[in-house]
Amino acid sequence: MSTATAVGLRCRECGTEYADNPINVCEHDFAPLEVVYDYDQVKRDLTRESIAARAFNMWRYRELLPEQQPVSGFNTGGTPLYHARNLGKKLGFPNLYVKFDGVCVPTLSFKDRVVAVSIARAKRFGFDTVGCASTGNLANSVAAQAAQAGLKAVILIPKSLEQAKIANTQIYGAKLIKVDGHYDDVNRLCAEIANDARIGIVNVNLRAYYAEGSKSMGFEVAEQLGWRAPDNVVVCMAGGSLINKLSKAFKEFEKLGLLENEVKTRFWGAQAAGCNPITDAIKRKSDLVKPVKEPNTIARSIAIGNPADGYFAARLCLDSGGGGDDVTDAEIIDGMKLLAETEGLFTETAGGVTMATFVKLAKAGRFDPNETTVLCITGQGLKTMDALLEPGVLPQAPIIKPTLSAFKDLRIS
Numbered sequence: 001m002s003t004a005t006a007v008g009l010r011c012r013e014c015g016t017e018y019a020d021n022p023i024n025v026c027e028h029d030f031a032p033l034e035v036v037y038d039y040d041q042v043k044r045d046l047t048r049e050s051i052a053a054r055a056f057n058m059w060r061y062r063e064l065l066p067e068q069q070p071v072s073g074f075n076t077g078g079t080p081l082y083h084a085r086n087l088g089k090k091l092g093f094p095n096l097y098v099k100f101d102g103v104c105v106p107t108l109s110f111k112d113r114v115v116a117v118s119i120a121r122a123k124r125f126g127f128d129t130v131g132c133a134s135t136g137n138l139a140n141s142v143a144a145q146a147a148q149a150g151l152k153a154v155i156l157i158p159k160s161l162e163q164a165k166i167a168n169t170q171i172y173g174a175k176l177i178k179v180d181g182h183y184d185d186v187n188r189l190c191a192e193i194a195n196d197a198r199i200g201i202v203n204v205n206l207r208a209y210y211a212e213g214s215k216s217m218g219f220e221v222a223e224q225l226g227w228r229a230p231d232n233v234v235v236c237m238a239g240g241s242l243i244n245k246l247s248k249a250f251k252e253f254e255k256l257g258l259l260e261n262e263v264k265t266r267f268w269g270a271q272a273a274g275c276n277p278i279t280d281a282i283k284r285k286s287d288l289v290k291p292v293k294e295p296n297t298i299a300r301s302i303a304i305g306n307p308a309d310g311y312f313a314a315r316l317c318l319d320s321g322g323g324g325d326d327v328t329d330a331e332i333i334d335g336m337k338l339l340a341e342t343e344g345l346f347t348e349t350a351g352g353v354t355m356a357t358f359v360k361l362a363k364a365g366r367f368d369p370n371e372t373t374v375l376c377i378t379g380q381g382l383k384t385m386d387a388l389l390e391p392g393v394l395p396q397a398p399i400i401k402p403t404l405s406a407f408k409d410l411r412i413s
């Protein structure tokens with residue numbers, strides 16, 4: 001069952017080891033399981049030279065992923081890291097970068113990374129059907145990549161999701177089911193389904209493998225910065241998995257001797273004020289994450305009231321010397337506009353959360369502006385048009401007669 005470098009699973013709490021299986025919690029303490037690697041073997045196979053000889057996508061780091069042979073998402077990852085000069089100038093941050101997964105393929109969010117890994121695992125485990133509990137982007141990616149891998153897909157979502165997220169799931173022929181409840185209800189149901197049916201639910205019984213895919217975003221950032229870990233990373237949090245895996249990615253690169261610098265990265269978590277269980281804990285300097293019962297925000301893709309990795313995410317932000325904050329829906333829209341108007345990049349509402357939180361923390365003087373700061377922008381603006389089409393968000397375009405004088409009347413220049 002094992003690939004060459006990923007050799008099984010281990011409990012994050014008690015260290016009990018398990019053979020590769022579609023399980024995600026320890027039978028002793030119900031703590032999450034993590035993929036174990038043979039780092040001596042990884043070190044032999046994965047060097048700057050071997051990486052550079054491969055195509056620029058997530059599979060160039062395949063020895064640090066639980067699967068080395070993709071069955072979908074062959075070109076996933078390899079997204080741009082922009083030196084955000086305009087935005088940096090505006091805010092006084094000369095070393096500001098934007099990692100833009102809004103152009104990750106096939107479905108334009110960082111979720112393509114986690115799904116590429118978990119679909120390969122599902123196939124290896126012999127599942128003919130895969131599924132997920134999703135706030136939208138995961139649904140899109142599981143549907144697309146299941147189609148690519150020749151698997152059936154069953155997708156469960158909370159009933160109020162953006163139109164684009166629904167169409168972007170059903171177009172691939174996936175079975176989409178709307179659950180009358182919030183994401184946490186959907187997730188609970190999926191846990192029961194995973195126990196009862198032969199379905200590989202990527203973020204439930206395949207979660208340990210799934211989560212590892214997020215590391216590829218961190219590997220890319222470090223390589224794109226010239227084999228350096230940044231001083232600060234700002235990232236929005238849903239279940240709190242991605243932020244932890246970015247940290248793991250830098251640490252693994254350091255352990256393998258691939259970095260120029262010592263990893264001292266401070267992690268800054270971002271959430272919406274309408275669903276802020278993790279940043280609420282961080283602001284209290286606590287890792288006690290209190291679930292939010294009724295999430296209410298335009299940033300639906302990160303509206304998880306009871307985050308599976310919330311404890312670890314809060315600990316990471318506090319222990320790394322970073323922090324976190326949350327922002328209102330109006331601030332989220334302003335964040336989306338700011339990134340678009342300064343850098344020409346259109347992100348979804350979740351990216352607006354990252355932007356607005358960065359601005360808020362920057363104005364509060366929480367960063368050294370000369371340090372290297374990376375904003376992780378995880379999704380594509382075309383998917384959350386609903387939030388922008390509300391009255392008053394964008395200007396009404398004038399309608400004119402097709403004459404030069406009508407144009408001149410607008411006094412544009």
Ligand SMILES: *Cc1c(COP(=O)(O)O)cnc(C)c1O
Nearest residue numbers: 137238239240241242350378379
């Ligand atoms: C899922 C998601 C996240 C966060 O994911 P977690 O790993 O659950 O914290 C961030 N941004 C977008 C756009 C997402 O879809």
Ligand SMILES: [Zn+2]
Nearest residue numbers: 011014026029
């Ligand atoms: Zn355990």
